[in-house]
Amino acid sequence: MSTNSAPGPRVYRGLNHAEGIGWIAGMTPVQAFLLIGVCAPALIAMSRNQWSTALSWGVFAAITVVLIVVPVHGRPAFRWCADLVMFQTGVLMRWSPWQSRAAAGLTGDPGEPDLPGVLARLEFPDGPELHGTRICLIHDTTEGRWGATARLTHSGVGMLSDDECERLAARLGSLLVGLGHREIVDRVSLLVRTVPDDGTEYTVWRERHQHPDAPALARQVTAEIDRDVASVSVRTELFVTVSGTEEALRRPAKAAGGGIAGRAYALYRVLEGVADGLRGLGVTSVTWLSSTGVAEAIKTGFNPAAAASLSFRHLTSPDPDGTVGLPISQAGPAHAPTPTPRAYHHDGYSSVAYAVQPPESGTIFGSLGPLLAVRTAGERRTLQIHYEILSAAAGARVVKSDRFRNNVLVDAKAQRGFTTTAVDSRRQRGARDQEAAVAAGHAVVRFTVASAITVPVGWNVEDHAARLENDASGRFHLLRLELAQDSAFVAAALPVGIGLPRQKRAFDA
Numbered sequence: 001m002s003t004n005s006a007p008g009p010r011v012y013r014g015l016n017h018a019e020g021i022g023w024i025a026g027m028t029p030v031q032a033f034l035l036i037g038v039c040a041p042a043l044i045a046m047s048r049n050q051w052s053t054a055l056s057w058g059v060f061a062a063i064t065v066v067l068i069v070v071p072v073h074g075r076p077a078f079r080w081c082a083d084l085v086m087f088q089t090g091v092l093m094r095w096s097p098w099q100s101r102a103a104a105g106l107t108g109d110p111g112e113p114d115l116p117g118v119l120a121r122l123e124f125p126d127g128p129e130l131h132g133t134r135i136c137l138i139h140d141t142t143e144g145r146w147g148a149t150a151r152l153t154h155s156g157v158g159m160l161s162d163d164e165c166e167r168l169a170a171r172l173g174s175l176l177v178g179l180g181h182r183e184i185v186d187r188v189s190l191l192v193r194t195v196p197d198d199g200t201e202y203t204v205w206r207e208r209h210q211h212p213d214a215p216a217l218a219r220q221v222t223a224e225i226d227r228d229v230a231s232v233s234v235r236t237e238l239f240v241t242v243s244g245t246e247e248a249l250r251r252p253a254k255a256a257g258g259g260i261a262g263r264a265y266a267l268y269r270v271l272e273g274v275a276d277g278l279r280g281l282g283v284t285s286v287t288w289l290s291s292t293g294v295a296e297a298i299k300t301g302f303n304p305a306a307a308a309s310l311s312f313r314h315l316t317s318p319d320p321d322g323t324v325g326l327p328i329s330q331a332g333p334a335h336a337p338t339p340t341p342r343a344y345h346h347d348g349y350s351s352v353a354y355a356v357q358p359p360e361s362g363t364i365f366g367s368l369g370p371l372l373a374v375r376t377a378g379e380r381r382t383l384q385i386h387y388e389i390l391s392a393a394a395g396a397r398v399v400k401s402d403r404f405r406n407n408v409l410v411d412a413k414a415q416r417g418f419t420t421t422a423v424d425s426r427r428q429r430g431a432r433d434q435e436a437a438v439a440a441g442h443a444v445v446r447f448t449v450a451s452a453i454t455v456p457v458g459w460n461v462e463d464h465a466a467r468l469e470n471d472a473s474g475r476f477h478l479l480r481l482e483l484a485q486d487s488a489f490v491a492a493a494l495p496v497g498i499g500l501p502r503q504k505r506a507f508d509a
Contacts, residue, residue, distance in 0.1 A: 031068055031076075038064040074355075074479045087483045091338055096486075098336040101329070110327040111291075115298070116336050117486045118498060124291050124328050127264030130271075136291040136328075137264055138243065138496055146263050147187070147243025147497045148271060149294055152278065153285040154238050157366040168281055169365035175277035180389035180443040184248055184270045187389075189241040191495045193382035194234050194374050196304055234374050239297060239495035240286075242267075242274055292325025294495075299326055301494045302333040303347040304380050304454065336486070343461050344485035350457050352465040353488030354478040356383075356449035360426075363475070370471045371451050379464055380454040382493040386500040388446040395444035403431040448500050451478070452492035 027035065038061045045054035067078040075083070090096040098116035101108045108114065113124055123139040127148075138147040157165060179185050206226075244267065252269075253262035275286040289297065300307045310326065333347040344351045356371070372381050390398065406428040413420050438444060453468045455461055465480075472478045481488035491499030 103334040115332040144246035152238040165365040191239040191384040241497040295326040295331035298331040350461040353452040357477040399435040450492035
């Protein structure tokens with residue numbers, strides 16, 4: 001989490017703290033209760049002088065405590081065992097492999113999505129017209145959220161100075177704070193992904209504009225240059241997804257007529273403000289996507305090679321109104337075989353996804369750029385940041401709980417003669433500053449960062465994953481989301497707003 005302060009660059013640094021820090025010696029209440037439960041038989045046996053029984057229970061308790069408490073690559077061993085059981089159950093029961101209806105030769109409604117995994121819970125109804133376009137609504141039926149996705153055009157931040165990056169960070173903070181005050185949209189997901197450019201768009205443009213009287217030598221030289229440049233060129237595409245909860249939309253949607261149209265109108269009233277805030281971040285164009293646009297964004301996420309055929313289809317289409325597009329029923333992959341624990345295979349590609357953990361000291365605007373630096377022609381990298389702006393009441397509860405927990409831990413150590421570490425002091429000081437910032441009217445923002453690398457299935461995906469880890473070394477810690485690579489791919493590469501886990505209880509936040 002971080003406290004968002006509009007007048008300064010507080011978006012990524014200053015008041016950050018990890019979510020889920022336990023109350024009792026770093027453990028959550030569930031872990032503490034399990035620890036007490038497994039240790040109780042040994043203690044009872046000791047009180048009765050049954051030393052052999054106490055030793056047996058002690059060995060069992062020690063093993064169980066290690067499984068419950070000691071983290072291994074971000075998860076306790078007990079959680080690893082549970083996740084492995086669920087993963088293998090899905091594989092053995094044939095729930096994990098997936099094939100689209102079209103690949104199986106089955107017919108279906110073109111407007112009904114056919115998507116694998118966590119995407120199966122999404123619906124994509126079209127909203128009413130806005131400025132002559134029907135925007136596609138993304139309805140998460142499990143979490144009860146309604147959202148919309150836009151394609152952005154941005155010149156990038158790689159050539160900006162530190163002062164310019166600071167100003168952009170402050171504007172992003174202002175955007176998030178403003179959304180928190182509106183209390184309609186509370187999640188914003190920014191997705192950046194590279195696109196292997198095979199030169200299809202340029203080839204179509206050249207065929208349309210080539211002069212018939214050009215010299216043969218000039219044609220030959222130009223063709224050689226185009227062929228060499230197209231093999232190593234990389235484009236970047238940017239998306240933003242905003243969403244709000246059913247509870248937040250219910251009242252304004254009812255006032256707007258109810259139903260899907262009412263929820264769409266409630267979102268539309270916020271989208272223009274979001275677009276204005278994004279333009280303040282250097283975005284030159286914001287295009288809210290229709291159902292065909294969302295379908296193409298998902299399709300190219302699963303199959304980067306499909307971008308060329310879709311671009312050619314649009315460029316050569318005789319319909320100027322853009323009605324030619326991909327139906328939502330064809331948005332997913334044709335085939336996703338049995339997943340492996342460390343990678344996700346889809347439509348002839350293999351992907352490895354990571355959770356990106358910023359350092360405790362924080363980071364600055366634009367520092368995630370190296371994760372998008374393509375090292376080999378043909379690979380694709382993606383990076384998605386998910387923000388959730390907590391309401392004023394929820395933010396106040398979180399910072400008050402955090403401040404109380406840190407004070408209790410520091411005071412307990414001091415009373416028992418234990419040394420207070422620098423980490424304890426920093427957390428106590430940060431919790432105090434965070435509570436003061438929220439009292440001054442700022443917002444608490446939960447965020448998570450996911451990154452993925454995608455290569456053709458014939459390549460050694462582990463080599464490319466290692467290069468991504470090398471690019472993050474010294475800047476961020478990458479946590480490979482093993483046994484959940486299919487869901488992690490959605491969080492890192494698809495603009496549908498899925499990727500932020502549900503909020504913990506207040507005393508665990």
